[in-house]
Amino acid sequence: MMLRVAAHEAYQRGPAVRITGPELDDIALQAANDAMLSLLTKLDSFRGDSKFTTWAYRFVALEVSRKVARHFWRRPSIGLETDEWERLPAGLSSDPLARAIQKELLVALQRAVEEALTDHQRDVFLAVVVEGVPLDSVVADMESNRGAVYKTVFDARRKIRAFLIAHGYIDASPTHE
Known part of the structure; x- marks a missing residue:
């Protein structure tokens, strides 16, 4: 479920920052994995104010957003030409x-x-x-x-x-x- 949500989020954001294909798939997979780890570490803080899946989606959306932003700005060092x-x-x-x-x-x-x-x-x-x-x-x-x-x-x-x-x-x- 988290991978599916991550892929959906990544494919929504990817074209805006010119990321496509396997690179975007990799970002989605990394985001889903990192979101799962974050969710598991904060599992005891789930209060039940929303559906569990809604709460989990939040972790995925935040991870995808962070990964896409980091990927977009990661460049080799700037030349001084x-x-x-x-x-x-x-x-x-x-x-x-x-x-x-x-x-x-x-x-x-x-x-x-x-x-x-x-x-x-x-x-x-x-x-x-x-x-x-x-x-x-x-x-x-x-x-x-x-x-x-x-x-x-x-x-x-x-x-x-x-x-x-x-x-x-x-x-x-x-x-x-």
């Missing part, structure tokens, strides 16, 4: 001077990410800030917690800011007054 960095500020200004300043700042930012951050900070910063991967997906992929990921991003931003100040790209004055 120039063409990828150049896509970030596309169309921010039509003024040639402003575009030149933006390009120079972008190159400095790329250098700061490459030189000032640890590998771990770089991976987390690129995923959360540059790629926009949901924080929960990063937390799940790292098998960490939200606080640790927030702290990593905070430290990375602090190091990048210090790098940009030290190399004269931005002023040391506070940004929030």
Whole structure:
């Protein structure tokens, strides 16, 4: 029953995130198995407020949702090639001077990410800030917690800011007054 529900849920969500075929079947199977384990560990908390099958479906739906989200955002690490960095500020200004300043700042930012951050900070910063991967997906992929990921991003931003100040790209004055 749980596998049937997981397959139904996966096939409803799969096309929206461009997952199909055996990959989607595998997600459904993993979700059904994980849902069963979750259900068994929480079996003593079933109060009978709803039908048991309704309660079990909830575990399956949550597992499928989590698996599809993690699968969708799981990507190889982001390359630091120039063409990828150049896509970030596309169309921010039509003024040639402003575009030149933006390009120079972008190159400095790329250098700061490459030189000032640890590998771990770089991976987390690129995923959360540059790629926009949901924080929960990063937390799940790292098998960490939200606080640790927030702290990593905070430290990375602090190091990048210090790098940009030290190399004269931005002023040391506070940004929030």
